[in-house]
Amino acid sequence: MNTALPIAIIGTGIAGLSAAQTLHAAGHSVQLFDKSRGSGGRMASKRSDAGALDLGAQYFTARDRRFVDVVQDWQTRGWVAQWSPSLYNSHDGTLGASPDEQVRWVGSPRMSAITRAMLGALPVTFDCRITEVFRGEQHWQLVDANGNSHGPFSHVIVAAPAPQASALLSSAPKLAAAAASVAMDPTWAVALAFSTPLQTPVEGCFVRGGPLDWLARNRSKPGRDSQLDTWVLHATSQWTKQHLDLSKETVIEQLLGAFAELIGCTVLAPTLSLAHRWLYARPASAHQWGVLADADLGIYACGDWCLSGRVEGAWLSGHEAARRLLDHLQ
Known part of the structure; x- marks a missing residue:
């Protein structure tokens, strides 16, 4: 059964697009909204003079059979590729090879390639921050930050970080309370590019001790074409919370210093550096x-x-939201 009105989906990260694809495949019309200029959420990549830089999610794994099947389809379509980095652990400044051999996937040629491909030709309104979701006598209406109204819609799926979702779920107080109970941790991310490649075998490293949590040689990922040696550093949530309001320049300076101490080789001044603060990087x-x-x-x-x-x-969450909605319509 097809609904006469479209279904509104707020957010074009993996969850929102998973829901949208499932509903679209079942014959329902959807309308997506996103406050950003493009899709991806924390799968976003930034284009730069050093090529595409994955500032958010660094890679992903697939364990659930449903998701494994989807990822295999993505691989067939050329949206993703396996990434097998030279992986290390760092414990309090001591580097050692990691025994971790699990299969890791990345978008190709950048992480955001996945959500852009998932979005395809689905109708979407970017640069539109939805601030209110309310139900009239029969249908749903949305209001954006500029006071514009959108609708009517038969159903609404909110696919935003928990603190943002809570504010949009006021029409369903129990859902709003559940979302409000979820704490999400922030992360400072820094990207660096060096004109001379660093003399290190490290391509990915889990860090314990100090301000860094993770670092990756971004150009070691499949499909990344860069003449420069590009790296992405993620700070720990604890360090980020303590330095949440630092200037980007200071964040770059401090995390570059920690990186230089950890990597075990000479680190010259980068030719390019940038920082991004993820307020809702991951649930606590x-x-x-x-x-x-x-x-x-x-x-x-x-x-x-x-x-x-x-x-x-x-x-999986986006897929389940769509399945629940479809089951209710039957």
Whole structure:
């Protein structure tokens, strides 16, 4: 059964696009909204003079059979490729090779390639921050930050980080309270580019001790074409919380210093550096909701924060939101 009105989906990260694809495949029309200028959310990549830089999610894994099948399809379509970095651990400044051999996937030629391909020709309104979601006598209406109204819609799926989702779920107080209970941690990300390649075998490193949590040689990922040696550093959530309002220049300076101490080789001044602050990088703890739903009202919330906090969790949550909605329509 096809609904006469479109279904509104707020957010074009993996969760929102997973829901959109599932609904579209079932014959329903959708309308997507995103406050940013493009799709991806934390899968976003930044184009720069040093090529595409993955500032958010660095890679993802696939364990659930449903997601494994989807990723294999993405691989066939050329949207993703396996990344097998020379992986290290750093414990309090001591570098050692990592025994971790799990399969890692990245978007190709950048992480945002996945969500751009998922979006395809689906109707979307970018640069549109939805601030209010309310239900009239029969249908849903949305209001954006400029006071413009959007609708009517038969159902609404909110696929935004938990703190933002909570504010949009006021019509369903129990869902709003659940979303409000989710703490999400921030992360400072820094990208660096060097004209002379660093003399190190490290291509990815999990860090314990100090301000850094993770670092990756961005150009070691499949499809990245750069003449420069590009790196992405992620600070720990704890360090980020303590330095949340530092200037980007100071963040770059401090994390570059930590990187130079850790990497075990000479680090010259980078030819390019930039920083990005992710306020809602990951949920502080995992939940097993799958999706938040009020089927009678016709409003749903999904995202990585409803499950594992991983890319896989985001896709599964969005898919489940769409399945719940479809089941209610039958």
